[in-house]
Each structure stands twice: as C-alpha cells, then as structure tokens.
Amino acid sequence: MKPENQVAARPRLLNERNMHYCPGCSHGVVHRLVAEVIDEMGLADDTIGVAPVGCAVFAYNYIDVDWIEAAPGRAPAVATATKRLNPSRLVFTYQGDGDLSAIGTAETIHAANRGENITIIFINNGIYGMTGGQMAPTTLEGMKTSTTPYGRRPDLNGFPMKISNILAMLEGTCYVTRQAVHTPASVRKTKAAIRKAFENSMAGKGTSVVEVVSTCSSGWKMTPVAANKWMEENMIPYYPLGDLKNE
Amino acid sequence: MKEEIVIAGFGGQGVLSMGKILAYAALMEDLEVTWMPSYGPEQRGGTANVTVIVSDDEISSPILDKFDTAVILNQQSLDKFLPAIKPGGTLIYDPYGIHHKPERDDITIIPVNAMEATFEIGNAKTYNMLLLGALLKARPIVSVDAVMRGLKKTLPSRHHHLLEVNEKAIHRGMDLVAGK
Amino acid sequence: MGKEVKLMKGNEAIAHAAILYGVDGYFGYPITPQSEVLETLEALMPWETTGMVVLQAESEVAAINMVYGGAATGKAVMTSSSSPGVSLKQEGISYIAACELPALIVNVMRGGPGLGTIHPSQADYFQAVKGGGHGDYHLIVLSPKSVQEMADFVGLGFDLAFKYRTPAMILADGVVGQMMEKVVLPEQRKRRTDAEIAEQCPWAATGNKRGRKPNVVTSLEMDSPKMELNNIRFQETYRRIAENEVRYEEYMTEDADYLMVAFGSVARICQKAIEDARAQGIKVGLLRPITLWPFPTKPLEALSKRVKGVLVVELNAGQMIEDVKLAMGNQIPIKHFGRMGGIVPNPSEVLEALKRDFID
Incomplete structure (x- = not known):
C-alpha cells in the first residue's frame, strides 16, 4: 500500500496490546479517540490519566501515557491532587457509570x-460490566440485570440517574456534554468533544x-x-445527546 | 523552681487564655512550660480547666493530679480541685458565686474579688488578667514584664492598644492580694 | 529564624513543620482533636511562599485518595485526621502501601469505638501497627511524646517514607495534639524541583515521560503468581525497615526492678509516676517505643532478663501489651493498666497500679 492511500491508522499512543474488551464494546473506540486527541494536541509526553475500577481498569495497558490506577x-x-501538584500536565479520569455515579x-x-x-470521560452503559452485569445507578427502568433479574423497579431501586445533568448545574464545570460512538458521525462528534474538554483543562477553565452513552x-x-439498536431506542431517549453546558 | 498550676472555671471566663498568657510569659523567661487544656465543646458554657507547668528543668507529665497552685473561678471547680492542692500549696479563688467556702488549714487560701473589681473597671475582658495579677503576686513565677512581652508578641498588632488596660488589670489584681 | 524557640500546640507544630520540610501538598478534613493542622495551614497560606498545595477535601476518603494521587506523581504529600477519620482512610492507605508510595498520615487519636469521644486515646494501636486496611502491609509508625517530636517526626516520617517507598504514620494522641509546649522548628527546606523528583522517583507518574516509557502506578495484578512476588517484595522492604529503623528511649532502666512500657504522652505520665515511685524507694524504669512499627522487640527481650515485672500502660484495653508479651516471653509477669474512652490516667493512678500488681 502506498502511504498516500492510507486513510486510517492505529494512533501512535494506542499500543499493540490486544484489548480485553468484548466485541461491540464502546471502550475501544473511546480509547482510540483519547489516544488520538492527546497526540494531536502534542501532549503525549505531558499527560497523566487516572483509571477507574470497572471494565476500563486496564486502560493504562493500552494508551501509552503515565497512569494512576x-x-x-x-x-x-x-x-x-495530581493536577494541583502538576498544573502543567493534562490530567483526565476515565470512569464508568458504576464508578462515577x-x-x-x-x-x-x-x-x-x-x-x-x-477532564472526566464518563462511559455510561447502564450496567456494571466488569463485575458481571449488575444494576448501576444509570440502569433504565425495567432493564434486567443480574441484581434486578425481573427488571429495575423505581419503588425498589430508585430511578436512573442523570449524573451529567447534576454536574452541569455546578458552578465549577465549564463543559458538560453527552455523546455516543455508535455511528461514524457520532464518533467524530465525540472526538471533537474530547478535544474541547482537554483544551479546557489545559486552559484552566474548570472541570x-x-x-459517552455506550453499549x-x-x-x-x-x-x-x-445492542447499538437498543441503545438508540432506549438509552438515548432517556439520556439525550448534546451539550448540557458549554461556557 | 517548678510550679504545677491548675486554672479552672466556666468556659468563657478566660481560663484557657489566662493559662496561655502565663505560658508565653514562661517562654519569655526561658523557662520550660507545658499548657494542657481540657478541650472540646465544653469550653463554651461548661467547665474548662487548664494545667500549666512552669519549671527550670524538663517537664515529664503534662497531666497531673496534684497541684502547687490552683486558680478557681466557680463552685464545681473548687469542689473538684480543692483536694488536689498539695499540702503547703496555694488556692486563689474568686468568692463571686462560691457558696461553700474552701476549708483547709494546710494550704494558703487567698480569696480575690476579681469579679467585683471587673465591674469597677467596667471591662469584663480584664477578668482573667486581674486573676493572673493575683496569681503572680502570690506566686511570682514569672515577672509582669515577661507577661507583657509575651502578650505583645502574641497579640495581633491591631490589638496592641489593649496592652495598657491589661497591664493595669494585672497590677490591680496584685493589689487585690496585697490588700488582704 | 530557624532556631527560635516557639510555644505552640502539637497540631500547630505539625503544620509548621510540614511547610518547613518542603511538603508539596496537604489534603485534610476537619475532625476534633486535630483540626488545628488544617486550620494552621490555611492561615499560614504556604501556597504563597513555598508553593505548597493545601486543600480541604469533601471527606476523609477523598483526602487520602488525593494523597494517593499526589504521591503517585512523586510529590511529598500528607494528610491528618483523628480516629473515625483514619478508619475512613484505610482504603487509600492500603492502596498507597500496595503501590509502594511514600506518604505521611497523621492520626491524633481520640476515644472510640464509633464516634466515641473527642478526648485522648491510644485505641488505634492495632489499626496502625497491624495494618488497618486490607492486605499484608505495614506502615512505619512513629509515636511522638511532645510538641517537639510532633514537629520532628514530620521530617523523619517523610525521610523514612521516601527511603523505603512506603507510607509512614505519626500516631499521636489528643494530649500531644492539644497541649502547648516549647518547640524549635526546623530550617526551611526547598521543595524538590520536578527534575529532582524525576531523578529520585523514576517510578513516578509525573506525566513528563520524555525519554522514558510510560509509568503506571497501580496495585492491580490479576496474575496471582506475580501478585505473590509483589507481596514478597513488600515483605523484604518491611524486613529491612525492621532491621534498621527501630527507635526507642529508655528511662532509668539501669537499676530498675520493674519496667513500665508506654508510648506517646502516656510515657511522660509514667515518667512522673517513676519519679514518685523512686522517691518511695521503688526502682522503676521505662521503655518508650518511638517506632511502634517496627517494634523495639530486642531491647525489651534484653530487659526481660533483668526486671521482675512489667506494667504496660496505655489509653486502651490492652493493645501494645501483645507486642510486649511477644518480645518479653512468659518468664516474668506482664500486666496492663489502661484507661479508655478518652480518660487519661494521672501519675498517681499509674503508680497505684504498679504497686497493686507488684508491690502490695
């Protein structure tokens, strides 16, 4: 293949380890976007990621920046603390819905x-993935999980939590957006959102x-x-995409 | 020299700060000193006490059960600490609000009408300085000069105009003892 | 300025010493009887002078995880709390130990269990020296008896924490935290530069990875044989610490018939009781462990061959006595005198306990 014919490549910061994510999982796409944006912003040697507990616990195995688990x-x-003590670095967290909300x-x-x-990158797939499919705060009403085997009931389990809407209300946030990665167009939008968020962090504009509404x-x-179809028909109506705050 | 002192009364009477001023004066005189308060919410309204030890030598326990000198400002504290004064020791107390007079013949008992004197001066905040003056008259462990140097060092400069009234209160407290 | 004698509370001394040591960050949450640490730091505004970060966190849990986040980047970071708050911190302490990070945790103990009281206690001894969080780990545990030692142990704690890449704890009690005494504070040291951190802490996730591979600070290792190797490495570190860092103080033990063992402020109460005992012709000495972990096992073992009886005095129901018994064996009687729930015994009570157990 001639180099000029190449239209896509593995991002430089995404290493060649095989990801442990399941087929169809949104994490792989979001990892790629994070790796691309860090590199495109010239921050490959100036970034500290903070990994969560959850499916993305091994994010540090795939993106070649410094990480804290x-x-x-x-x-x-x-x-x-990482950012306050190292203010010149890009510091981001990568968290799932159980971890974050x-x-x-x-x-x-x-x-x-x-x-x-x-920057907080928040993967919302409405379930605890890593521990085996238990209910998360974001689990939709009626959704069956291993701890709501007959479907989530608000009278027993409360309501699906729109945590980003709560975060958007806080004075400290400058940018809160809800995106998805299920179509090429949505992937492009999510990448732009990550870029904007990282730029905010480097400019000191706030949180x-x-x-990312995910499957x-x-x-x-x-x-x-x-899963993609179910997400479009069920998740996105409850968690509508778009900016919740952009200052 | 080693003087083991307890100061006790109601929270808000300036018990802890009186001990603190004494401790700073000891620091000014290059003496060893510990200041150990009863701490917590009981400082406001309830009883408060502080143990101050002033010594030429290193001080072991900051917690004591026997004292050379007690400065007592209410009945509860008198009941508690009267038996804790060593034979030959000194009790300084304000008779204001005391209904059972202290009775021991193996210690020196000095009533000091500090509350009355405070009313005369018209500044309630001088109460503990009057008592400090009385203490220093009875037990001259630090000089008034050291007290004033300590105060000057610890008071924020915006409060330095209060130094004079405090010094006067100390001398008035000394006179209250001398008058006996 | 450095050698000026000052009068302050133990908690205040911790705050001053932290700034002077060149600590990079303090993260804390108010709780009696240690709130003066955070209050003093906020009043001194070290971010204007040394650049030290001071932050009041939303919880003890957040505060210790901030310490984790700072320590992971090679910075000198610390937190302080009191017993209930330190229970909340155990999660983060376990992670910090597991990631082999240096950090300093101060516990100004109050009486428990539960919300308990705000008054002095030593009932967190087990939690501090036996590993309060999950997993096999140790903290280097320093026990100050005076305001001077509160100040000195900030530097000592950080020096040891960085030397061995393991968290250290100052296990103080409400007496040492709240009392005022004379103290000589250390000279101001400069905070380490990023270049110095990169050189001294090549493992740190500094974010500046020019010329090196990414650094990942994690306690997760799904491969159990590898996780066992990690544990073996931790244990090797603890063995080196136990070999090199035992600190203790003996008082009047040369001719002692009886020995008291006590730590922190209680050791000073015992000293006074010993003065009184000797005035009555009873020869008593004291061993004060300064490091509670590693514990001064050998000097106690040696003393077990010379004294007739031992009284362990603690502000708890009998915790350190277990380590004393392990060190001294069962050839001589080892008794305990403890007060609990925030009650501090006075010197006479301690002397009476000694007489009750061994003389009368």
Missing part, C-alpha cells in the same frame, strides 16, 4: 464543584465532563448490532 470511584479525588458520586461532584482543571453487549446479553 484509582480505587473504585476515587478517580476525581486522585486527579484533583455510585461509589464515586461524592468525589465526582466535589471535584466538579471545585472546578478542578481536569469538563464528556459522557455493553455482554451485560445486556445482545449482539453488538442489537
């Missing part, structure tokens, strides 16, 4: 409320949050194609 939910607290709600809200100059074909027990 946080305890469940604590990534925004870890990133707070259940066990780490306090750390997330307070880091955002302080306006820490970090940026990029929620979990294993947890949802669907094929990747069916």
